[in-house]
Amino acid sequence: MGKTTDVRPIGTCLYFLPVETRVPLKFGAETLTHVTCARTCMRVTDSRGRTARGWGETPLSVQWAWPGRLSYARRHERLERFCVKLAEAWAAFEVQGHPIEIGHDFQRDVLPRLLAEANRDHAGDEPIPWPGGLVCCSAFDIALHDAYGQLHDRPIYETYGAAFMNRSLADLLEPAEGSGVSFAGQYPQAYLASQPPDKLLAWHLVGGLDPLDASELTGSEPDDGYPVLLADWIQRDGLKCLKVKLRGNDAAWDYDRLVRVGQVAADHGVDWLTSDFNCMVTDPAYVNEILDRLRIEHPSTHEKILYVEQPFPYDLEANRIDVRSLSQRKPLFMDESAHDWKLIRLGRRLGWTGVALKTCKTQTEAILSACWAKMHGMALMVQDLTNPMLAQIPHVLLAGHAGTVAGVETNAMQFYPDASGPEEAVHPGLYRRRHGNVDLSSISGAGFGYRLNEIRRELPARAAQFG
Numbered sequence: 001m002g003k004t005t006d007v008r009p010i011g012t013c014l015y016f017l018p019v020e021t022r023v024p025l026k027f028g029a030e031t032l033t034h035v036t037c038a039r040t041c042m043r044v045t046d047s048r049g050r051t052a053r054g055w056g057e058t059p060l061s062v063q064w065a066w067p068g069r070l071s072y073a074r075r076h077e078r079l080e081r082f083c084v085k086l087a088e089a090w091a092a093f094e095v096q097g098h099p100i101e102i103g104h105d106f107q108r109d110v111l112p113r114l115l116a117e118a119n120r121d122h123a124g125d126e127p128i129p130w131p132g133g134l135v136c137c138s139a140f141d142i143a144l145h146d147a148y149g150q151l152h153d154r155p156i157y158e159t160y161g162a163a164f165m166n167r168s169l170a171d172l173l174e175p176a177e178g179s180g181v182s183f184a185g186q187y188p189q190a191y192l193a194s195q196p197p198d199k200l201l202a203w204h205l206v207g208g209l210d211p212l213d214a215s216e217l218t219g220s221e222p223d224d225g226y227p228v229l230l231a232d233w234i235q236r237d238g239l240k241c242l243k244v245k246l247r248g249n250d251a252a253w254d255y256d257r258l259v260r261v262g263q264v265a266a267d268h269g270v271d272w273l274t275s276d277f278n279c280m281v282t283d284p285a286y287v288n289e290i291l292d293r294l295r296i297e298h299p300s301t302h303e304k305i306l307y308v309e310q311p312f313p314y315d316l317e318a319n320r321i322d323v324r325s326l327s328q329r330k331p332l333f334m335d336e337s338a339h340d341w342k343l344i345r346l347g348r349r350l351g352w353t354g355v356a357l358k359t360c361k362t363q364t365e366a367i368l369s370a371c372w373a374k375m376h377g378m379a380l381m382v383q384d385l386t387n388p389m390l391a392q393i394p395h396v397l398l399a400g401h402a403g404t405v406a407g408v409e410t411n412a413m414q415f416y417p418d419a420s421g422p423e424e425a426v427h428p429g430l431y432r433r434r435h436g437n438v439d440l441s442s443i444s445g446a447g448f449g450y451r452l453n454e455i456r457r458e459l460p461a462r463a464a465q466f467g
Helices: 072-091 099-109 111-121 130-152 230-237 251-267 284-297 299-304 341-350 363-375 389-402 417-426
Strands: 007-027 030-046 051-059 199-206 241-245 272-276 305-309 332-334 354-357 379-382 437-439 464-466
Touching (some): 007 051, 030 130, 051 130, 241 251, 284 305, 341 363, 363 379
Parallel strands (some): 199 241, 241 272, 305 332, 332 354, 354 379
Antiparallel strands (some): 007 030, 007 464
């Protein structure tokens, strides 16, 4: 019969917000110099005819969501068009329930069909991959969760329990075979912090093009008042955690980069490092040899490496690499491959020990994946898609509620710090790192606690509206 709290979507709006980077950000074989953020508004109604609006936003990070040979412009255009297609489908989706239930059903029953149709319409192009579809869908899914919280005048994380949900986790997840795990009678609320901490450790991204010292300056760096060298970022923001972008196909360069960043970290009191090989590695021996050499030649740097972020290709099912030799050396976290709990289940079987969650894979799937991973003893991290503006808020809330090994990756303030000015005026601690942390204390109210009525953001003309 459902609950009186159930909702269904009845309308959507879509906006595209362009953002330019102040410095380039390298993703694998490509470099990001600008990005478009998809901002969505979703209207929902309940059985009594009450309505509410919610908002969601995700960067359409083409290089991350759809690495390929097709031109950037063509991929970008295709993702924008798919967002319009999704706006229409979400407005017409008549499933009622809690946002996790609606989001789960949309991703299971509608998203695959829409993606297949979009790819058939452009049969001569490369197909949009599943991560690209998820990134486009995530802005609408986030807006649905926000709208539900707005309608019931509650922070959305307070609604992830039996009082609001019709289905338990046993209806949405399956445990690993032979694990002894049962989701019967369990709800997400049991696996999430009831109150996130006010502050989270902030991870700074050391990009592959970032200068480490004055010898690497080219003279083309922006003179805009923001730091350029890594040491200056550490000093200004009090950083304690650095994520190091590597190449994954040049072992000598990768080793030297880790050594040099490790030395900067030692000189300036940084506690933790992670290594990101950009999904370019195909053999665990590549990473094993770098870690083993570091352990012998630079033990303090080796000790600071808290975990290794996914070194291997995106498609886990097509690349079923046994990674136990690596995860025995350092915790190994799935990221690009962890689209849903089923792939996390496969990853665990192959030897992965942790999961890096991202809101750009949808809020719904991030919550379900967190529950599956926690129940099976896997550690969690929340990774960034260089989230500016509204996208930053669900991102840091996920980290605060999920319980990560150490804080949250957050780097929009490095690559486009001025993009979030209106949001920063209301949430100053979220868009500038201080004493090595981001501050969540300004987030308050229903839904994701955006405090949208206080944010003076002028939106461009609507790209689409349905319902």
